[in-house]
Every structure is written in C-alpha cells, then in structure tokens.
Amino acid sequence: MVEEIFQKFRDWIDNRHEYAKEWKEKTNRKIIGYFCTYVPEEILYAADILPVRILGSHEPPTVTEPYIFAMFCHLCRDSLAQGLKGKFDYLDGIVEGQSCLHLRQTFNAWRLHIPVDYAYYIYVPHSVQTPHATPYLTQELAKFKHSLEEWIGRKVTDSDLDRGIRTMNRNRELMRKIYEYRKLDNPKITGLEAMEMVLSSQMVDKEEHSKLVEQLLRELPNRKLNRNPGTRLMIIGSEDDDRIFMQNVENLGATFVIDEHCTGSRYLWNNVSPSEDRLGAIAERYVDRVPCPSKDWPEFTRVKHAVNLAQEFKAQGALVIQNKFCDPHGIEIPPLKEALKSIGVPIYPLEFDVTVPWGQFRTRVEAFLETLTGLEDLF
Amino acid sequence: MKKFPTEQLKCWNEAKNLRKSYYENYLNAHEKGGVRWAGGAWSFSSIPAGLGEDVYSLTGEPYGATIAFFKDFTAKCHEATEAAGFPRTLCAYMRNYWGSILLDKYILADGKVIDEHPAPDFIWQDHICCSHGKWYQVARWLEEKKGKKVPMYCVDVSVGYPMDKPLEEYKINYIFQQLNDGVEWLEKVTGREYDDKLLCEAVWNEINATRLWADICTLNQAVPAPLDEKSMYSLYVMGTLMKHRPECVAFYEKLKAEVEDRVRRGIAAVANERFRVITDTQPPWGFLRIFREMEKYGVVSLGSLYTYGLIGMWKYRPDGTWATKDLPPRKPQTREEALRMIVEWTVDRPEWAHFYLPEAKTKMILSIVKQWKVDAVLLHYNRGCEGLSVHIAENRHGLVEAGVPVFPFEGNMGDEREFDLPGTLARLTTFFESMGLKKLRE
Ligand code: SF4
Ligand code: SF4
Numbered sequence: 001m002v003e004e005i006f007q008k009f010r011d012w013i014d015n016r017h018e019y020a021k022e023w024k025e026k027t028n029r030k031i032i033g034y035f036c037t038y039v040p041e042e043i044l045y046a047a048d049i050l051p052v053r054i055l056g057s058h059e060p061p062t063v064t065e066p067y068i069f070a071m072f073c074h075l076c077r078d079s080l081a082q083g084l085k086g087k088f089d090y091l092d093g094i095v096e097g098q099s100c101l102h103l104r105q106t107f108n109a110w111r112l113h114i115p116v117d118y119a120y121y122i123y124v125p126h127s128v129q130t131p132h133a134t135p136y137l138t139q140e141l142a143k144f145k146h147s148l149e150e151w152i153g154r155k156v157t158d159s160d161l162d163r164g165i166r167t168m169n170r171n172r173e174l175m176r177k178i179y180e181y182r183k184l185d186n187p188k189i190t191g192l193e194a195m196e197m198v199l200s201s202q203m204v205d206k207e208e209h210s211k212l213v214e215q216l217l218r219e220l221p222n223r224k225l226n227r228n229p230g231t232r233l234m235i236i237g238s239e240d241d242d243r244i245f246m247q248n249v250e251n252l253g254a255t256f257v258i259d260e261h262c263t264g265s266r267y268l269w270n271n272v273s274p275s276e277d278r279l280g281a282i283a284e285r286y287v288d289r290v291p292c293p294s295k296d297w298p299e300f301t302r303v304k305h306a307v308n309l310a311q312e313f314k315a316q317g318a319l320v321i322q323n324k325f326c327d328p329h330g331i332e333i334p335p336l337k338e339a340l341k342s343i344g345v346p347i348y349p350l351e352f353d354v355t356v357p358w359g360q361f362r363t364r365v366e367a368f369l370e371t372l373t374g375l376e377d378l379f
Numbered sequence: 380m381k382k383f384p385t386e387q388l389k390c391w392n393e394a395k396n397l398r399k400s401y402y403e404n405y406l407n408a409h410e411k412g413g414v415r416w417a418g419g420a421w422s423f424s425s426i427p428a429g430l431g432e433d434v435y436s437l438t439g440e441p442y443g444a445t446i447a448f449f450k451d452f453t454a455k456c457h458e459a460t461e462a463a464g465f466p467r468t469l470c471a472y473m474r475n476y477w478g479s480i481l482l483d484k485y486i487l488a489d490g491k492v493i494d495e496h497p498a499p500d501f502i503w504q505d506h507i508c509c510s511h512g513k514w515y516q517v518a519r520w521l522e523e524k525k526g527k528k529v530p531m532y533c534v535d536v537s538v539g540y541p542m543d544k545p546l547e548e549y550k551i552n553y554i555f556q557q558l559n560d561g562v563e564w565l566e567k568v569t570g571r572e573y574d575d576k577l578l579c580e581a582v583w584n585e586i587n588a589t590r591l592w593a594d595i596c597t598l599n600q601a602v603p604a605p606l607d608e609k610s611m612y613s614l615y616v617m618g619t620l621m622k623h624r625p626e627c628v629a630f631y632e633k634l635k636a637e638v639e640d641r642v643r644r645g646i647a648a649v650a651n652e653r654f655r656v657i658t659d660t661q662p663p664w665g666f667l668r669i670f671r672e673m674e675k676y677g678v679v680s681l682g683s684l685y686t687y688g689l690i691g692m693w694k695y696r697p698d699g700t701w702a703t704k705d706l707p708p709r710k711p712q713t714r715e716e717a718l719r720m721i722v723e724w725t726v727d728r729p730e731w732a733h734f735y736l737p738e739a740k741t742k743m744i745l746s747i748v749k750q751w752k753v754d755a756v757l758l759h760y761n762r763g764c765e766g767l768s769v770h771i772a773e774n775r776h777g778l779v780e781a782g783v784p785v786f787p788f789e790g791n792m793g794d795e796r797e798f799d800l801p802g803t804l805a806r807l808t809t810f811f812e813s814m815g816l817k818k819l820r821e
Contacts, residue, residue, distance in 0.1 A: 067772050071468070071762045098537065100509045101734070101769045108737055108770060121735075123550075126506050127535030127557070136553040297512035298502075298519065298531040322466060327765060330466040331473075331513040335520055337464060351466070 002223045005216045006193050012200040012209075013243075019204055020052055021090050030092040030152065035079060035107055037202075037262045038097030038124045038292070040141060040282050042272060045206065046156050046164030047148050051095075053202035054079045054088060054106075055241055055263075060354055067109040073326045074354040075239045076102040083114045093118030093151070095144075097286070098126070100294045100328055118151050120144060128287045128295045137283035145279065161278040171206040172268040174213040179265065181220055182257045183313050188223050191235065191256020192246040198264050199241055229255040231372050234310050234345070236260040236336065237321030237352075238292070238329045245356050249319070249365055258313035260306045261321075266290045269305075294328035303332060303339045310345045317372040319365070320349040346371065383603040383647030390633050394613050397630060398488045401620050402445075406485060406497050408435040414569055417499035417518065419511055420689070421728070423534060425581035425623035425721055426558060427503050429573045430565055437499065439514060441619045443472025446479060447664035447793040449490045455482060457794060470510040471763030471793025473517075480521045498522050501568050502531035503561075507734055508766030530568045532561050536725070540732040542739055554722045562714065575714040581623040582717040583710045586692075586724055588622045591631035593691030593703040598638045599681050600751050603647030605638050608658065608680035609670040610648060618690030651819055653677035654811070657747055658757040659740075659774070660685045660767035661792035666800050673807070676816045681751050684744055685767065688729030693743075701746040730767070737770035741777030748783055755784040755814060763791035786810045 012019055020031055032044055033054040044051040056078025063084045064077045082088060093116050096107040104121070111119040122144050125133040145156055175197060181188040189197075197216075201209045230253035235246075240261045250256065259265050272285040296302045310318065318340055322330050337347050348368040350361060388394075408415040413433035418424070420438040427434050446453050456478020461467055463481055465474065479485060485493045502519060506512040512533045522529045534557045538550035566573050592615065599606050606614070614634060621627045640646075654677055662669070662683075670680055687693075692704040704727060711717035725731075733740030744756060756778055761768045771787075778785050786807065791797035808818075 065772075066776070069760050069768055069771050071760075071768070072765065101765055104735070105769050109773065112737070112773065121539070123537065123539045125535055125553070126512070126537045127533065130535065130557055130560075132553055132556045132560075133535075136549065139547075139549045293513070294509045297506070297516040298533055300516070300520075324466075325468050325765070327469050327510050328513060330469055331510070331517055333466070334464040335517070349464075 002216065002219050005212055005219070006196065008212060009193075009196040009200040012204050013196060016052070016203040017087055017090070020050070023050060023205060024090055031090060032093045032095050032118070033088055033091045034094070035096045035103045036099040036292075037267050038099050038286060039095050039122065040097065040286060041206075042161065042164040042168045042282050043141065043145055043148065043156070044095070044164070045167045046160035047152055049148075049152070050205055054082065054094070055239070056354065057082055057087070058242065058355055067113060068105055071325050072102045072105060073323045074352070075323060076106040078354050080106045080109050083110050091116055093120070095120045095122065097122045098124040099292050100326070102326065120147055124286060126295050127297075128291050129297070129299060129301070133287045134280065134283050137287055138277070138280045141279045141283055158278055161282075162274070165272045165274055165278065165282065167206050167210075169271040171201055171210045171213070172271055174210055174217060175201065175268045177217055178213060178220065179258070186225065186229050187255055187257055188220050188225060190225070190250050191233070191259065192243055192250055194256070194259065195241070195243060195246055195264060198267055202263070202267070228253070231255070231369050232257045232314055232316045234258050234260070234306075234313065234315035234318040235321060236306055236318050236347070238323050238326055239263055240321050240352070242352065242356055245358070245361070248358055248362065252362070252366055252369060254369055257315055258309050260290075260302070260309060262292065265309065266292075292328065293332045300332065300335055300339075303336050306336060307339050307343055310340060311343060315345055317368065318345055318347040319368070320347050322349050322351050324351050324353045382650045383645060383652060385648065385650045386641070386646050388610065389637055390630065391613070393630060393633070394617065395488075397617060397626060398613075398620065402437075402487045405435045405437045406487075406493065408433070414571070415497065415499050416501050416503045418503040418515065419505060420619035421507070421730070422503055422505045423558060423721060423725070424503075424621070425578065425585045426561055426718075427565060428581035428623050429562065429575060429578035430569055430571045431574070431577070436621070437497075438620055439476050440472050441616055442479070443475040443793055444661070444664050445488060446475035446486055447471065447795075449486060450665050450795055452484075452486055452490075452492060453665070453793065453795065467794070470514070470765065471791055473510055473514040475793050476514065477517060477521060480518060483525070498525070498527045499529055501565070502529055502533070503565075504531070504533040506533050506535050507537050507731055510766065532564050534558060534561060536731070537734075538726070540726070540735045540739060542736060542742070546726050551719070551722055551726065554726070555719055558718045558722065562718075575717070578714060579711045579717045582721045584625055584628050585623040585721065586707065588618055588627045588631055589690055589692040589724075590703050590706060591628065591635055592618050593687070593693055595631065595635050595638055596682060596687040596691050597703065598635070598642055601642040602752060603645065603649070603652040604655065604679050604681050605641035605646060605648060606682070607648035607670065608662075608682050608686065609667055611682050611686050612662070612667070615686045615690050622690065649674050649677070649679040651677040652679045654679070654754050654814065654816055655752055656680050656755045656757055657744070657751065657753050658683040658685070658759060659744065659771070660759050660761050661764060662759065663790040663792055663795070663798040665795040666790075666798055669800070669804065669807070672804055673811075675818050676808075676811045677819055678811060678816065680757070681753065684733075684740065684747065685730065687747065688743065691729070692724065692727060693729055694727070695746075699746070700750055701743065734766065734769060737773035737777065740770060741774050744774065744778060745781055745783070755786060755810075758785055758787045759792075760787055760789040761792055762789065762797045763793045784814060
C-alpha cells in the first residue's frame, strides 16, 4: 500500500496538467499558477481557488529567448517555456510573491504574452529580519485579498481564511511528520520519495494530498526499505525538482536524508499560528519561515538552519545544487561551506542548468561519496 | 559635411580631482578621526551624514566600476573570488568588490593600488536588487574572517512602482520606519550623537544634486549634443559617490552653467554628429573605446537611461513628456520631515522603476527617444548585472514595436572575459551601415 501511495505522488507529478484540468471540470472552480513559495496559498484556498506551482520540464527552453535574456536561471526560463507552449492553458490567473528578479521576469513575461484573466504581484518584503516586515506584509496581503475578492465577486470571510490556514497547516504538519522518518538510521523513505511527496503537494488539491499523507503516516512505521541506506546525504539549494538526479545519486549507495529546498523542507517547515488577526498571522508565517537567501540578510539565518538540519538528520555530507545564474543561492555557497564544515559535514557544489549532464556528475558524485566513506584513503 | 565646433569641458579637471579625493578621503578617514562607511551608490547616503562632517563613504558600484576599468586588477579580483568558491556568474561589481577585500588591496581612482583594503566602520546599504543586501552581507563575512567585525544596516526599498498613481502611504511608511530605526542604529554603532540639522542639509543637497543632474541631462536634447555618454560617465559619477554632499551640488551647478553655455554657443561633444543614439545600462567599463569607434560614423551617444535615471530625478508631465522632478516646497526642518522627504523623493528613481515593470523602462526610453531626438537605441544585454538587465528582452520588444531601431549587444560591465570587442564592433558597424551611415574619413 505504501508503494501505491508513492506511486500516486509520482502520477500526480507526471500527470499534473491532466489532474488540474479534471479538477477544474469537476469543481467548476478557478486555478491560479504561482511561481514562488512566498505566495500565501492560505488566501487562495480561502477563496476556493486551487493554487498550483508553475515549474519547468527540463527540456531546453529555446522558446524563451525572445522574452528572457539567457543569463537568468533555468527555472525562470523553463517555467515560462511551459506557459508559452500552452502547457498551463487551464490557468485562470497567475500570482507571484516577491522573491528574486528572475521569477519576477517570468511573471511579467507571462502577464504580457500568455493570456490569463488575473495577474497579481505581491510585494513580499525582502527584509524579513526587520520588525517592520510583518505589519507591512499584512497590508500587502489585505490588498491582495481585496483584489481577489473583486475578481471572484465575493468576500473572503474570516471563516474562509481559517479554513485556508487549516488546509495549509495540516498539509505541512503531516509532511513534517513524514520527514521524521528520515532521521532513522535506516530511513523509511528515500530522498526521491520525499521530493515527490512535497512536489506533488504543490500541484494538487491539498485536502486530497493530505488524506494520502495521513494514510502514509499510518502505514510508514511498518515499512522496511529493501535497500542499504549507504551514505547519509543532505541536498541544498533553491528550487529543485530534478527527480532523475535524485534517483541516480541514491542508486550510487547513498540516501538523501534531508533537503533544504523550496520544493522540500523549506516549503513546509513552519505553520501559521492562528490568531484573531488572520492576515497578520499569515504575514508572520511568511516573514518567519525559513527564508530564501534572497531575503536573508544581514544575518545568515538559512545557513544556520541548514547546519541544524544536517545535525538533526545526521547528514555525512551535502550536495549543493547551484542553479546556474542564481545569485542569492550562489552567493551563500562559501559561507554555507564554512558553516557545514565546522560541524564536520563537507559539501560538494554542482551547477545545475535545464538539463543535468549526469555522465560528468556521476564521476564527481562518486568521488565525493568516496571521500565521505573514507574509501579513498585505501588507495 | 558640416562640422560642429568642439571644446574640452572646463570643469573636467575638477571632476577628476573630486573623484580622486573621494577615494583618498575614505582611505585616510581614520587619520583625521573620521568615520567611514560602505554601501551601495543607491543607498540613502544623506542619513549617515547626520553623524558629522567627517563621515566618508565608499560606494560599491562605482568602486566596482573603477576596478573594472583597470583590467589587470580586475582579473586578480575575479581570480580571488573564484578561488574562494563564488560562482563566476554573480554580479560583476560585487565580485570586483569582494576581490578587493580578499586580496586586501584598495585601488584609487587613478589605478594606484594600495596594500590593505580599508574596512568600513559600518555598512549602510539598501536593497532592491537581489544582490544588494547579499553583497554587503558577504563583505562583512569576509571582513570578519580578517578579524574585523563590521555592523551592517540595510534598508528594504522593494515596495514596487505603480506607473499610474502615487505609492501607497503604508509602503512609504515601511521605508520611513526602517530609516528612522536606522538613525538610532547609527548612533549606537558609532557612539556619536546624531545631528538632525546635518541630516536636513544632506537631504536638501541630495534633492538639489539629483535635480541638477536631470537638468544637465535635459540640456543634451540640443543639437548638437553638448555632452556625450563617455564624458557623462565622469560627471554623473559624482552623484553615485556623494549625492548628499555640498561639493556635489556646487559641482553640478557649475557644470550646468557650462553646459548651458555650450548649448548657447553650439559647442558639440562630437564634431561630426549626424546620428544620435542612447544606451540603457552600464557599459562594459573596460571597453569604453566603443564610443570613440562610434564617432567614426558620426554617431554620438547622448547618454543612457542609466546615467540619466540613476542620479537624475524625473517626473512625467501631464502631456507625457519627461522633465526634472519638482523641488519640494521647502527644505526639511526636522528629522521626521527629512526622512519622509527623502523617501518620497527616492521612490520615484527611474532606475528603480524598471526593476518592477518592463513597461516602465520602455516608456522612459521612448520618452528619451522622442524628446532627445534619438535615432537608435543600444541595449546592453549585460551578463554582469541581473538588476539592470531584468526584462531587457521585453524592452527590446517594446522599442521595436514603437518603430525604434534597436541594437542589442551582449557583454559584461565588470568582467572583460564576457565581452567580445571585435565581434561587437563588427556587428555595430553593420548596424550603422544598415542605418545608411558610412565611416567618415579619420
Ligand atoms: S532564487 Fe535562484 S533559482 Fe530560485 S528562482 Fe530565483 S534565481 Fe532562480
Ligand atoms: S546585479 Fe546590478 S543592480 Fe544588482 S547589485 Fe549588481 S550592479 Fe547592482
């Protein structure tokens, strides 16, 4: 049964567009595409809208050349490519929560060239370390809610917001519980499976997804993975949905026991603490969440968080996925390296583009794994 | 063919000296008991001015550009940052700046390299580009590794730019509150008492300097153009170094008078002017000779959205034309008034607008094209600066749709490895020829 659940997560990812179209047909409700996890999905759920994350497909996105200069990261180009090819033609609108310039560009190109009924940009503060960020974001969210209400033609009430908050909190909480099983000496799920669970949650109705995760939680204690976990690895970086890479590395005698990705733990690590002021509570969650490096200054709080994760999940080494041209993440590689090294976790950075040259990477990852297991000392 | 009279700018040497002493003053600040701070050229530089008359800054972008101008030193800076593990695709100015810290060397305006990079006493930055806060966060981290703890304050200004209405009060407030806290922070980290009078002076200076620069750029609407882009780089830079200083205001007043006089007398920047272009962002600093090559075709570059809009402050008139932004009704009298005034003044910065909306940048360029009588636009697909090349492909669409000839070229403002000079010149020549221009006899 556990295998079937994981298969379902995979199916949802592989057939995400079919799922969305059927959902729409079935519910007669609107779907919004979002680019960055700084979009408060709570408010969209409150408005009975399905939020789905726009991601790439890992095919060379030649169609974006006229719209985005090629020195912007592959996620932003590849995502736009999907839109231009009509893959997301079921979207009623798009929303972006301010993160990096790259995704802003995708949002704007989409707004200008791919017809949607609704396009909204939330100016999520960049300085999440200032005490003024939460009150400011609360106002931004009020403005966003108002704009949504005008679009859908009805008020989003407090009880709607409570429902939205509950839906999101429950899903994040459940997935976090699953993550606990990655701490075991013999983790009960692989890194690939964890990635597929989180990725699929960004693509389907959270209520449906949560039911399945709940079921997984019931059954997981009895699961025994028929594989040697090998080296315990951490994977760190920005957006990462490269499942083939995960699988290939885990086939080399390693298990990703934890990740620090916005398609992984960063997405689900903290919840909204409900309070009377619903929008304030939501704002607080997005200000206090594990930050994207683009918002993380002057202190390196994400680096500290990565160190904690590595310790908690007993990682022996970390692969750092640098999306080529991504400045915020690239900038943090040396401080991250230093911090992880100080707790005895070496890192190995790999530069990712739309497609990954696995042939070259394989040799390098193998060599890295050997340094972690001490094998190289034998020769 | 008609030749316009030309003349060397009279205040050229003054510009040179101001720039020279700027870098020296920062270096020697401690000898005079002064304070030094580092931060971006766009930061609210008038706020630290309240700490006293002996406060000296080092602004990062012009320093990165100065490094880029001296290719040997740039190459060393890049080697050092790459050896430290930073990807080579990052902002080129930022890498130049870090390289200087890593090498523990400081370069002066004339290219003289000094041992020991002078660490700032504090960092005062603002953030609109993804790299702004991160740049100084890492600079601080690098200083700390050398044993120097540098406190950092960074103001988030990424609140958006509505094209058709003023920015909402809560957004202005968000920035204002950060600045207000910043004043207390400055007092705390320097142990100095803050002088609101000096703040008011500095804010007023900044407003005047940035208005004057817009006036100077407006004078370039004249035919022949009194200034060309290459010379403008040596002039606009004052605004990137010390826009809040009285020297900057005085210099721009003098410059404005001189340029007015040039317009009156028909003095040209380029004697053979017969085709007018503008560019959009920073040039590849190591290759400014492309402008001289352009002159061989009688082409003058009148400046760029970057030179006009980074320092100049503008507004749209009701008829849609672009003009110098109006002076606020009176000089600020209190801290609150000064801080609010500088926020309201700065949120209209044209170079911020296009971070958000491609339409905003296209609209500004089109205004310049029309009012400055521009024949073609050169768009720098700048690999060194994601901030100013964001949306550039959209701007190209917008300009082409409006019937403006566009020459896109790829390069890097601070990393010469990413600029193909012969290739760019060959393509540029073809472009000019397609515009009906022929090389003039040298
Ligand atoms: S944070 Fe980096 S990887 Fe993520 S969208 Fe921005 S530039 Fe791309
Ligand atoms: S990328 Fe450009 S805008 Fe951003 S910090 Fe660097 S020079 Fe400035």
